[in-house]
Amino acid sequence: GGAPIEVTIMVTSMMGGKAMGVDDFGSGGRGRGVLKCGNMSFDRPLDLVERPRRLRRTASLRRMVQETVLRPADFIAPLFVIDGKGAPQPIKSMPGVFRYNVKDLIKECRALHKLGVPAVALFPKLAAKFKDAGGTHALDEDGLILRAVAAVKSAVPELTVITDVALDPYTTHGHDGVLTESGDDVDNDRSVAILSEMALLQAEAGVDIVAPSDMMDGRIAAIRETFDDAGQTDTAIMAYSAKFNSAYYGPFRDAVGSSQAAGTRLLSKATYQLDPANRRQAINEAALDEDEGADFIMVKPAGAYLDIIRDVRERTGKPVAAYQVSGEYAQIQAAAKLGWLDLEKCRHESLLAIKRAGADMILTYFAKDMAKLLG
Numbered sequence: 001g002g003a004p005i006e007v008t009i010m011v012t013s014m015m016g017g018k019a020m021g022v023d024d025f026g027s028g029g030r031g032r033g034v035l036k037c038g039n040m041s042f043d044r045p046l047d048l049v050e051r052p053r054r055l056r057r058t059a060s061l062r063r064m065v066q067e068t069v070l071r072p073a074d075f076i077a078p079l080f081v082i083d084g085k086g087a088p089q090p091i092k093s094m095p096g097v098f099r100y101n102v103k104d105l106i107k108e109c110r111a112l113h114k115l116g117v118p119a120v121a122l123f124p125k126l127a128a129k130f131k132d133a134g135g136t137h138a139l140d141e142d143g144l145i146l147r148a149v150a151a152v153k154s155a156v157p158e159l160t161v162i163t164d165v166a167l168d169p170y171t172t173h174g175h176d177g178v179l180t181e182s183g184d185d186v187d188n189d190r191s192v193a194i195l196s197e198m199a200l201l202q203a204e205a206g207v208d209i210v211a212p213s214d215m216m217d218g219r220i221a222a223i224r225e226t227f228d229d230a231g232q233t234d235t236a237i238m239a240y241s242a243k244f245n246s247a248y249y250g251p252f253r254d255a256v257g258s259s260q261a262a263g264t265r266l267l268s269k270a271t272y273q274l275d276p277a278n279r280r281q282a283i284n285e286a287a288l289d290e291d292e293g294a295d296f297i298m299v300k301p302a303g304a305y306l307d308i309i310r311d312v313r314e315r316t317g318k319p320v321a322a323y324q325v326s327g328e329y330a331q332i333q334a335a336a337k338l339g340w341l342d343l344e345k346c347r348h349e350s351l352l353a354i355k356r357a358g359a360d361m362i363l364t365y366f367a368k369d370m371a372k373l374l375g
Ligand code: PBG
Pocket: 164, 165, 166, 167, 168, 176, 213, 214, 248, 249, 250, 251, 252, 253, 258, 269, 324, 325, 326, 327
């Protein structure tokens, strides 16, 4: 046994029952008193060299020492595009997110640009008649996404436009590539050839960045080579490098209509997307894509993979993007709707955490709301 412990603290005027605002802490009358608590008596301040709470005392101090700050330029808005002239279509599992026809898409892009959002990522939702097993409509020179890119770039040239390179909106089976002869798996090399052609059409339509989200091996090198051979040396590649086989993509698959694999078994992308259990494989994928010529490295989803964002951030000199995916958005929205979480606060905290983990930019369905708030 040792000597009895005597602990002393300073007793602030709060003890006197005076109501104080948060900002009054420590500045209001500091009374000293003796507080008996069991065997301990408190009549002197603790002998502490560091009192971290000193820097949390007032709102201005807290602002001064804030290490991570969100700004509109941090965000990329994913947008869904449809053909025709119809009204914006709400997506049930993503409240506040709509599919826009090209004309409304331009309006939305103008608004985002005005709010300081630097980039949009476009995803098409196609009618069933444009889907087949080979995803052939992805190479249609009059395809929806190519028209959308041209329209946005001519209406809002300063806005950076990103397009998705993957076949899932175009295939009846919903996979990101074409299937092997047996139909059991996605054929890597044939898919890469198609995706390279698809990316070139997008580059020629004027897109600033292509974003291959297919997770085929070797696609970054193939696309870079295709671009350079065609003289499209200025089109950048944002590689979905560490893209996990995630259940958080559910609402997105509703949005682009890729969840129902017509007539086939349930869609599993486990043979190409990363196993959520695997950190070393994710780091390896990022290194491969960097070597193959990626200009940006992406981690996706974001919130459940903050460790991967940090790992990639520490290993690459390239800008790191993170995608706060549809399911991350949906879960915050759903809990808020039930009154279980505060929407604005959770939204902010979730994005702050992604940036703090090391993301330079965040694809998020909250982009517009955040830009409005921060602008
Ligand atoms: C597919 C693709 C997906 C997302 C972006 N591109 C889903 C998938 O892999 O099935 C998900 C985005 C989100 O959930 O918000 N190429």
